[in-house]
Each structure stands twice: as structure tokens, then as C-alpha cells.
Amino acid sequence: xxxxxxxxxxxxxxxxxxxxxxxxxxxxxxxxxxxxxxxxxxxxxxxxxxxxxxxxxxxxxxxxxxxxxxxxxxxxxxxxxxxxxxxxxxxxxxxxxxxxxxxxxxxxxxxxxxxxxxxxxxxxxxxxxxxxxxxxxxxxxxxxxxxxxxxxxxxxxxxxxxxxxxxxxxxxxxxxxxxxxxxxxxxxxxxxxxxxxxxxxxxxxxxxxxxxxxxxxxxxxxxxxxxxxxxxxxxxxxxxxxxxxxxxxxxxxxxxxxxxxxxxxxxxxxxxxxxxxxxxxxxxxxxxxxxxxxxxxxxxxxxxxxxxxxxxxxxxxxxxxxxxxxxxxxxxxxxxxxxxxxxxxxxxxxxxxxxxxxxxxxxxxxxxxxxxxxxxxx
Amino acid sequence: xxxxxxxxxxxxxxxxxxxxxxxxxxxxxxxxxxxxxxxxxxxxxxxxxxxxxxxxxxxxxxxxxxxxxxxxxxxxxxxxxxxxxxxxxxxxxxxxxxxxxxxxxxxxxxxxxxxxxxxxxxxxxxxxxxxxxxxxxxxxxxxxxxxxxxxxxxxxxxxxxxxxxxxxxxxxxxxxxxxxxxxxxxxxxxxxxxxxxxxxxxxxxxxxxxxxxxxxxxxxxxxxxxxxxxxxxxxxxxxxxxxxxxxxxxxxxxxxxxxxxxxxxxxxxxxxxx
Numbered sequence: 197x198x199x200x201x202x203x204x205x206x207x208x209x210x211x212x213x214x215x216x217x218x219x220x221x222x223x224x225x226x227x228x229x230x231x232x233x234x235x236x237x238x239x240x241x242x243x244x245x246x247x248x249x250x251x252x253x254x255x256x257x258x259x260x261x262x263x264x265x266x267x268x269x270x271x272x273x274x275x276x277x278x279x280x281x282x283x284x285x286x287x288x289x290x291x292x293x294x295x296x297x298x299x300x301x302x303x304x305x306x307x308x309x310x311x312x313x314x315x316x317x318x319x320x321x322x323x324x325x326x327x328x329x330x331x332x333x334x335x336x337x338x339x340x341x342x343x344x345x346x347x348x349x350x351x352x353x354x355x356x357x358x359x360x361x362x363x364x365x366x367x368x369x370x371x372x373x374x375x376x377x378x379x380x381x382x383x384x385x386x387x388x389x390x391x392x393x394x395x396x397x398x399x400x401x402x403x404x405x406x407x408x409x410x411x412x413x414x415x416x417x418x419x420x421x422x423x424x425x426x427x428x429x430x431x432x433x434x435x436x437x438x439x440x441x442x443x444x445x446x447x448x449x450x451x452x453x454x455x456x457x458x459x460x461x462x463x464x465x466x467x468x469x470x471x472x473x474x475x476x477x478x479x480x481x482x483x484x485x486x487x488x489x490x491x492x493x494x495x496x497x498x499x500x501x502x503x504x505x506x507x508x509x510x511x512x513x514x515x516x517x518x519x520x521x522x523x524x525x526x527x528x529x530x531x532x533x534x535x536x537x538x539x540x541x542x543x544x545x546x547x548x549x550x551x552x553x554x555x556x557x558x559x560x561x562x563x564x565x566x567x568x569x570x571x572x573x574x
Numbered sequence: 575x576x577x578x579x580x581x582x583x584x585x586x587x588x589x590x591x592x593x594x595x596x597x598x599x600x601x602x603x604x605x606x607x608x609x610x611x612x613x614x615x616x617x618x619x620x621x622x623x624x625x626x627x628x629x630x631x632x633x634x635x636x637x638x639x640x641x642x643x644x645x646x647x648x649x650x651x652x653x654x655x656x657x658x659x660x661x662x663x664x665x666x667x668x669x670x671x672x673x674x675x676x677x678x679x680x681x682x683x684x685x686x687x688x689x690x691x692x693x694x695x696x697x698x699x700x701x702x703x704x705x706x707x708x709x710x711x712x713x714x715x716x717x718x719x720x721x722x723x724x725x726x727x728x729x730x731x732x733x734x735x736x737x738x739x740x741x742x743x744x745x746x747x748x749x750x751x752x753x754x755x756x757x758x759x760x761x762x763x764x765x766x767x768x769x770x771x772x773x774x775x776x777x778x779x780x781x782x783x784x785x786x787x788x789x790x791x792x793x794x795x796x797x798x799x800x801x802x803x804x805x806x807x808x809x810x811x812x813x814x815x816x817x818x819x820x821x822x823x824x825x826x827x828x829x830x831x832x833x834x835x836x837x838x839x840x841x842x843x844x845x846x847x848x
Contacts, residue, residue: 249744269747276748282741286763295759299750347749 198260198273198350198383199225200246205255207241207407215241217407218255223385223400228377230398230415231387234430238407239387243353246385247276259351270299272351275344279356281336283328289315289339290324296347314346334365341373345380352377352384358393370397391431395419403427420553421569425562428481428555434514434530437482440559441520445474452480452556454527458520460497463551469567470556478565479557484514486550487531489539496548501529503543513537515547605824611817619813632818641819643794644801649826650712651787651797652780655719656773659727664769666724667731668757672740684725695722696789703790710792718786723776730775734768735761774834778827798823 200223207215216238223229231239244250246257248269257264264272275296283292293314294307302310315321318338328336337357344352354373358366374397377384388394394401395415402412403426411423422428428436441454443462450462450470460480462470488496501517513533518526531547539545556565581587611619615629669675670684699718700709708714738761746756762769784799791800802819805812 244744247744247748249747268752269744270750270752272748274748276745278741278745280739280741282739282745284742284745284760284764286766295746296749299746299755343745343749 199223199227199258200351200383200385201256201258202242202246203256203258205242205245205257206253207238207245207250208253214238214407216245219404219409221402221409221412223383225383226381227400228374228384228386228398230394230401231385231404232389232391232394232401232430233404233410234389236406237404239404240355241407242404243276243355243385243387246351247274247353248272249276273347273349274351274353275347275349276353276355277340277344277357279359281328281340281357281360283336283339283343285328288325288327289320289331289342292328292339293324293343293346296343300347310346314342317345318342333360333362334369337361337365337369341376345376350383352382354384354386356387356389358388359390373397391433394431401431403430417569417571420571421564422481422555423564425479425481425557428557428564432483434484434532436555437480437484437529438557439480439482439520439527439529441478441480443470443473443476443478443556445471450474452478452551454480454520456520456526458499458527460499460549460551463495465552466567470565473556473558473565477559479559479562481555481557481564482529482549482551483553484530484532486553487529487533488548488550489533489537489545491548492550495552496550498546498548500544501531501547502526503539503541503545506539506541508535511535513539515539608817608820611813612821614814616812616814619817632814633822636815636818636822640793640796641798641801641822644796644798645822647712647715647791647795648781648797651715651719652777654712654716655723655780656727656776658716658720659723659776660769660773663724663727663731663772664762664765665757666728668735668761670728670732671735672743684728687725688729692785696785699786700789709790710795712795715787715790715795715797718790719780719783722783722786723779726779727772727776730772731765731768734765734772738764770834774830777830781823781827 200221202219202221205219206217209215219238219242231242233239241250245252246259246264248264248267252265259272259274284295287295290311293311297307297310311324312321315324318341320335320338320342323331323335323339328339331339337360340357357373358369361369370393373386386393386397398415400412401415401418403410403418405426411418411427418427419431422431422436425438428438439454441452441458444451444453450467452460452462491498499519501515501519503515503517505516507514507516512535515531515533515537517529517531519529521527533539533547553570555567557563558565582590610625612632613628613630614621614626615631616635618626670681676683703709703711703714703718706714708717742760742764743756746760747753751759782799783797784803787797787800788803791797796804798819802816802823805816805819
């Protein structure tokens, strides 16, 4: 059982570039944390530094109370599941799973017992004598997981373990990993670039970009209050609509003006926070799911959308269209409507936007303009 | 679509095959001729008849002399040098593949030894062995061949080790192995095809080596290439004996490559298949 504490951890490469820069993060004992970001953002490097597979150029890493900067991987009691699974090709499943115990000097009887138990837990009982080459992708994935579990490590480090599986198997394994975490209660870090995994699996998401930790928080908190345009774009699909608009003070109310009739009034709740920015250009962030085909009481405001494409996904409909901005440069807006909406490409429809969860961003610094969160203290 | 539609026109195929057959013959015919000469009585070696009788006379003559001894010497020297060089080559190759050991200079130095003309190395080797009283001994020859093989085998194995996904070693390290443990228990077993391929190439290199064997060996320690050269006597080239000697000389290579072909192909394509 162990917490993980990263204190201003950096990874500097010999060519002078940073792989990871000044990451400060505390992961509590038993927590399930997701490292999310595009490829090359430093999430895997951070994971490898925690595992001891890459040296730490600056800063300190603590697992539990112990400074791990110079401790070799074998003495950290962490287990890593790699994207490639990294099963030892010349060993049977049994030997693969038992390898860690053997290296730690467990007796033959103990290795056999624990291997059998873990194999049963993961449904690998029939496969123990096979070589990795004779297993399917999903089975290899389980063996890799089993090899990590059997050692009962303090920390599980999962480096994109689901990215080589097909969609259905991935969904199954996602659930299983969460169940497994609940059952074992070990501190777990899961690296991924898949936002669905990030939103559904972890207690907390840490979003990284270009080696820096951009935002860390509970999935729904980050979703509700992204700190900047990068997080706003990255966390959901379809991504948040980000529209260049003008914020102006008109007759006692604060107005978001996208031109050509695309006008919204800032909800009273946010006026105080946004008023200082009146008269400036801002980026208006509106999630596609905050757009409705019918008014939702007083909280929504209507606007006209010229529909250019309709994607019917079965459970929902994704509308793409343009609005405001003048005919030369109309604003592209994506809306996510229920499957009951009847809309065709080429039509102009009136939709209704909920402004309360929307955000405004500074176009220069790209950070969100602070306003009270709708999620209260959460 | 039928399979025929994909094939090139018949004229092109005929030309292609004719060319390939011609090239194969260019390689195979001399070997077949050597085989024929070796099994024909010496006086009929140059006969224009394709197969003027069958005789093992050449082989008997050859093996009644010192050739058998040379054969044994070659096996001892080739095997011995590979067995000594391979473990060192594996360790050096792994160090070069995974760590910055020695930097670029060490890697350059290793390649540079391969660029020296052998003649430049023969005399220093001779002086060294003389000082150690190892000239005209198989031990001396084994040591020199091991030294000659080492850079070559290191370079080949470095390629194999680089092709092994580093994840495997990382998995072993987090599983509790030391760096040596990861090398011994994971990297070496996984690179067995590469080791086998390198071993065969090293064996062939030593088996065919002539210059060092000529200078460093004596009558009782001469290897096959030297023994074959010795068949060129003042009475002319004993072509029948030479032919028989060549056939015997390539025999282990044929056998080795037949058995090791799978490993060789697997080993040489290790990185590209993955």
C-alpha cells in the first residue's frame, strides 16, 4: 500500500529538450489515476520514471515515505503492464506469471499456488501451459495483467494496456480493470489517450501536454470546468464548440455576440465574473450536448443553425452546421441532439443553447476566464 | 479475376526464367564439375566425357595423407574460436545496443579493426604468439580466430539485440530481475536464433580463413585451406585431390547451413518481421 508523490519532477534529454517538466502531483494510497494526453505529452515518460525505468533529471519521487529517485525498479514493488504486453515469448503463461515471484525468491509451492489463484481470477486456468504466441490479443492482455497482479505490488502502472484491443474487448476490459481495482484496492496509474477510458475508469484525471501537467481533478469536474482551450478540446468527442465572439455590455446585460443574429445573454450567475472582459474578443465554449432542439425552460436561449451535415448514430444525432459570423466567415457549430430530432442537411433550424455550463476563454492566453463552478465545492 | 490475369506476359516470364537459370548454372556448374572430378580417376580428370567411370581413388589418396588431421584441426579451430568469441560478443553487443558504453569511439574502434588489411595483423599476431610460445599450436590459432571473430560477431549481435523490444527488459526489471538477470533470462533466450546465426557465420569465417592459418600453423596444425593450397605441388596441381578436398571442405558448411537455415533466416530477418 503506497501513495505516490511527485515533487517538481522533470525529465531532461541529452539534446536539451524536456520530456516532462516540473510535474507536481500527489496520488493517494489506493487511488485510480488516469494520465491523459496526446502522444508525446510525457505521460508514458512520467510513468516510466515512477517505475524506475527512466532516470529523474530533477525533482523528487516518493512512493510511500521513501525517496525513490535512485532506487532500482526491482526494489520499488511496482508492476507495469505495457502496451505491447511484453510477455516473455520463450516462456509459458505459467512461467510468465511466476517470473516475478521467482525473482523475489518465492518457493516453488508458493509460486504455483499464487499463479493458479491469479489465473483463476482472470479466467486463464486453461491457458497456463501455452506460449504467448498461441494466445489471442485479449488473452495476452490478461496474462500481462496477471503477471502484474500475482506479485501483489504496491502500485500498478498501466501503460495504454487497452489500446491494442478491438472496441468490444476494450469496453469489457475497461470494466474489468475497474472491478479489479476495487477488489485489490492498490494505487493505480493508467496512461491513455482515450477520453472514454479517462472519463469512466479513474478517480482522477491528470491531463498532460508537452511535458507539463495541465489540469488534475475528478473526471466530471474537469469536464465541467476545463482550465484552458486544450483541455476543453481534448476531453470530449465531439469536442466543445469554441467560437470567436465579442463580449459587450448592452442595456444593463452582458451579451455574447457572434454576429448575424447569433447573440446570447450571459446568465446572471456569471455576469459578475465576466463583466470585466466586456468590450473584448473572447472564445465562447459551448458543449454540443448543451444544445437542444426544444427550449428547456428559461435557461436556454434560441439561435438559428444552417445544417450542413447530419450524422445519425442511433442513440443520438450529431448535427454540424454554421451560424452567425457573417456570410464570409460563419462559425462552425456541432450539436448533439436526441435521436428523436427530425433534421435534414440544408435546413435552417432553431436550436436552444444552455448558457449556464458554457465557458469563456481568453483568446491570447487560451485559459478559461474564471467563474464560479456549477459543481459547487466539488 | 482469374489468377492468370495477374501474371506478366509469357515472353517476359520465359526471359526471366532463362536469366535466372543461367545465373543458377553459373554458380552451380563449377561445383558440379568439382564433384565430378573428385569422383573420377585422376588420369581422367580432364576427359571430355561427362562421367568416365566412378572412382574414390582421389579421396583415398587424400585421406591417406595428412588431410584427415587438417580436417580435425579446422573443426577444432573453427568451433573453439566461435565458442570463445560468442559469449564476449553477446555481452559487448548487448552493452553497445542498450547502453552508451564506450560511446561512439568504442563502436568506431570496433569497426575500424575490420577495415585493416589482414596482412597488417598477421605479423603482429605472429610476434605475439611467438612470445607466448603458441605458434604452430591449435590454441594459438583458436585465440587469434576468436579475436578476429569478436568485432564481427559483436556487430551482428548488436543488431539483433537492438531489434528486441526494450519493453521485455523493462518488464523483467520491474518483475525483480537485475540488469544481468534480464540479459541472462530474457534477452539471451529470446535472441537464440540470432546467436545461432552469428555462430554459424563465425564458424564459416574461421573455416575459410587462409592467411593467418598459413603463417601461424605448422605441419601438424595446418587447417583445410592451407592443406588444399599444399596440393599445388612442384609436380603440378593434383586436380583430383584438390577436387576431393574441396568437396570435403564444403561438406560441413552444407550440412550446417541445411540445419541452421531456419535460424539463419529467422535471425537475419529478426528486426524486419516484428
